[in-house]
Amino acid sequence: MKVLETGNGARAMKGGGLDPQRVSFDKIPIIDLEPMFTGDEAARQKLAQELRKACTEVGFLYIKNHHVPKDVIDVTFGVAEAYFAEPDDVKMENHVSKSKNNRGYAALLEENTDPTARGDLHESYDIALDVPADDPDVKAGKVLYGPNQWPAGKPEFRKALETYHAEMLTLSGRLLHAFALALDLEETYFDQLVGKPLATLRVLHYPPQFGEIDDRQIGIGAHSDYECFTILAQKEGISALQVLNAAGEWIAADPIPGCFVVNVGDQMARWTNDLFASTVHRAVNRSGKERYSIPFFFGPNYDALIEVLPSCIDEAHPAKYPPITSGEYVNGRFMATFAHYAAQSEANADTAT
Numbered sequence: 001m002k003v004l005e006t007g008n009g010a011r012a013m014k015g016g017g018l019d020p021q022r023v024s025f026d027k028i029p030i031i032d033l034e035p036m037f038t039g040d041e042a043a044r045q046k047l048a049q050e051l052r053k054a055c056t057e058v059g060f061l062y063i064k065n066h067h068v069p070k071d072v073i074d075v076t077f078g079v080a081e082a083y084f085a086e087p088d089d090v091k092m093e094n095h096v097s098k099s100k101n102n103r104g105y106a107a108l109l110e111e112n113t114d115p116t117a118r119g120d121l122h123e124s125y126d127i128a129l130d131v132p133a134d135d136p137d138v139k140a141g142k143v144l145y146g147p148n149q150w151p152a153g154k155p156e157f158r159k160a161l162e163t164y165h166a167e168m169l170t171l172s173g174r175l176l177h178a179f180a181l182a183l184d185l186e187e188t189y190f191d192q193l194v195g196k197p198l199a200t201l202r203v204l205h206y207p208p209q210f211g212e213i214d215d216r217q218i219g220i221g222a223h224s225d226y227e228c229f230t231i232l233a234q235k236e237g238i239s240a241l242q243v244l245n246a247a248g249e250w251i252a253a254d255p256i257p258g259c260f261v262v263n264v265g266d267q268m269a270r271w272t273n274d275l276f277a278s279t280v281h282r283a284v285n286r287s288g289k290e291r292y293s294i295p296f297f298f299g300p301n302y303d304a305l306i307e308v309l310p311s312c313i314d315e316a317h318p319a320k321y322p323p324i325t326s327g328e329y330v331n332g333r334f335m336a337t338f339a340h341y342a343a344q345s346e347a348n349a350d351t352a353t
């Protein structure tokens with residue numbers, strides 16, 4: 001059994017090729033988010049119990065009735081596809097190395113999400129909360145805050161990503177309320193921690209892989225996400241995402257029309273003393289077609305403390321993790337995984353005043 005080291009401990013993976021086991025999708029539950037918009041107290045509590053079960057047993061779920069307009073998602077897929085079809089020299093004009101805050105383009109094989117692998121077969125473009133360069137947190141060298149980088153002459157790309165990002169912030173607020181209820185907390189418990197959230201939007205392009213595949217070079221290597229939760233849109237009709245279940249088997253998380261995939265990240269696992277599972281996943285695009293996906297990673301403010309919630313501690317379950325700020329945690333994970341990130345962080349620390 002192969003063991004993957006994550007920042008919160010080791011996870012076991014069975015070997016045996018790159019094909020996920022096909023199970024009916026109700027193994028990854030679908031949760032109706034409507035009660036968070038229009039429901040009464042009883043409907044919200046019912047949803048909270050379903051969410052708690054999904055986060056405890058699977059760590060992955062689909063959400064429907066999320067209230068993000070379909071055309072916002074479609075337009076973003078459209079601009080992403082057009083952007084990635086540009087020649088390499090155009091895309092390299094906005095390479096992440098030109099940003100102090102890791103915003104912009106990263107090319108095929110530049111990232112290696114599973115450090116035991118040989119590079120991820122995807123290219124990406126990252127934006128996050130647009131914080132001006134003269135903001136005190138940016139000047140203090142908190143590398144996760146900063147201004148976005150935008151390609152010249154592509155206003156439609158910028159508009160689509162900014163609109164999508166704003167929709168994700170709204171949806172994350174709703175989801176966070178549902179998470180609080182699922183943890184038997186006041187619905188607004190986390191609100192004071194997310195006024196200036198870590199909120200990275202990334203568009204991804206995975207070229208297809210044919211024939212025999214080296215399992216050390218796939219679309220995105222096995223990993224868990226670092227932040228509180230991730231909201232993922234996948235282009236319909238193309239399967240690639242796989243989720244590691246408790247038995248160490250890979251389960252397909254194919255796109256479902258009208259749904260986002262939501263998964264628990266490592267910050268939420270720490271907050272909940274591992275009650276909620278930050279589940280390992282990967283993507284392998286053997287569909288024969290180009291694949292596009294749009295993850296949005298949501299974590300609390302840089303300075304928010306991630307400290308095991310009192311409700312997740314008892315005599316049998318003492319706190320497993322010491323407190324750490326949201327920013328230190330995510331930054332540390334990036335630095336451990338991506339060399340270019342460490343270089344940027346060091347350069348920023350040198351120039352911080």
Ligand SMILES: O=C(O)CCC(=O)C(=O)O
Pocket residue numbers: 204220225232234240241281282283293294295
């Ligand atoms: O593209 C996908 O389906 C998954 C992407 C992912 O896991 C990530 O970017 O962290």
Ligand SMILES: [Fe+2]
Pocket residue numbers: 223224225281
């Ligand atoms: Fe991920």
